[in-house]
Amino acid sequence: MVKNDALQIHLKSLDSASAFNPLYIFSGDEPLLMMEAMDQLRASARKMGYTDREVMLQERGFDWSALLSAGQTMSLFGDKRWIELRIPTAKPGRDGAEALKQFAAQIHSQGSGNDGPDTIFCIILPKLDGKTKSSTWFSALDDAGMAIQLDSLDRSQLPSWIAGRLKKQGQEVISGPEGQRALEFIAEQVEGNLIAAHQEIQKLGLLYPAGMLSEEQIRSAILKVARYNVFELTEAMLAGDLPRLNRMLDGLKGEGEALVLILWSVTEELRLLSKLKAASDAGESVQQLMRANRIWGNKERLYPNALRRIQPMRLKRAMQVAAGLDRQAKGLHAAELPADPWDGLRLVGNLLR
16 A cells, blocks of 8 residues: 555656556545545546546445446446445455455456556545455455555644645744744644644635734634534525524624635535535435535435425526625625625525525
């Protein structure tokens, strides 16, 4: 297995389809790092024409023959394919282990050809113990493709990781003890949760311009917790609960919550909703889609009803309104929208009833 550094080197070499491996295996227990590494690889593959994506989830009753046949079946539209297999427990069982060995042999025998593989397979596993790494099925996969181990960050690494993330969005902390205290403060508040850290860093990018951040700015942004939670707003939107949505908007506006942060949250939810709506209407399993897109908690209950309730044209219009609101928040003109962007958010909620 290789580490993330080797993956980054490999990603830089992907200038043609022939540079891709037919099989990648990702292993790790940090969701953000796993998601970002896979997104990087998927984005590179998409540029090379791998536009037909399929996601499989190994659970009780999973048909392993579907994996074996997937590599031998052409896309209906002749597109190059990206196929993910998620094995949440890393315990495929006896039949699964045998199928994975056959699959690895199949990958070996097919090769990639001068134009690269017709299908790129990506197998996603949790962090593996030594016994699993030495198993015959995993060794066969490792030999057939590229296995990547994404290690979690130690607590001591978190401040420098946060600083690197801030730098990517054009921000940095003041040098010296004050800046180090600010980075340590963020690390303490997120308690090692990288997704929470990612959200706080994005919030800083939305609230403050590029450049230097003071410790006071960072503390103010992170400690400011609105009585009406911004991210709970999208739950009211998904539920089609317009009265609750309006109450929350009134509360957020009254508390001075940054409009740009709310717009970002709503827009991200609309994009995910649109993506799942298209896949669901095409016949894909809603439960598998939610697992693949890490939809948990209350939203796991709200999404199926929202996907059944919301009409595609109204969802498309809601996304158009959100795009207009983003322009409006930046001081640009947005035709046919209320003068107050907060009223525009109410319009989005009304479209999703």
